[in-house]
């Protein structure tokens with residue numbers, strides 16, 4: 001199966017013009033572009049081959065929730081995927097596992113494909129607690145789904161060790177493979193027949209992409225910094241096609 005490459009632009013770029021240029025340069029088959037909300041419409045207009053994703057959503061549909069965006073609103077823009085529980089939101093905005101669970105449920109109900117981000121801090125990693133943290137984030141994150149919705153669910157799980165994000169210091173491919181296996185095993189043993197697409201994120205570039213993609217367990221990548229250069233993300237997608 002083709003690898004899934006997701007470009008997470010985060011709070012970039014600064015202007016609409018730059019967003020248009022980046023989107024048109026990144027219109028590649030097999031790529032999901034996640035621009036900031038305000039650029040979704042312009043980015044969407046540039047895309048013929050790439051698909052559109054969002055970086056977050058709120059769990060309610062409409063109502064008095066200042067500053068929030070709902071899954072239904074995202075669908076109006078042609079959004080197919082939505083990143084949920086990114087560590088930058090967990091750390092900077094206090095997003096909890098329980099909030100993540102509500103967002104996952106809302107995304108599934110709206111027919112959006114959730115990209116559930118999980119991963120441990122440096123301290124948790126050094127203390128040998130990575131699996132414990134990932135297991136908790138997965139279990140609570142999916143806890144609001146009913147058994148019937150889970151069994152037919154298309155979901156992406158992004159293993160993103162926090163210490164590897166934006167640091168230029170990626171995890172080892174061996175560790176990422178072990179965690180990908182752990183994620184699949186955790187979801188099987190938790191009693192549902194859920195088989196997520198497991199991808200890796202954290203300082204993926206064109207230089208190291210092959211080291212991850214050559215492992216069948218790594219089914220794609222969530223790419224931050226390197227997705228802000230159209231040429232770079234193109235090379236990453238090209239590398240993924242070797243497998």
Ligand code: PGA
Nearest residue numbers: 165166202203223224225
């Ligand atoms: P990075 O970000 O590629 O810049 O490390 C990845 C992410 O946070 O999704």
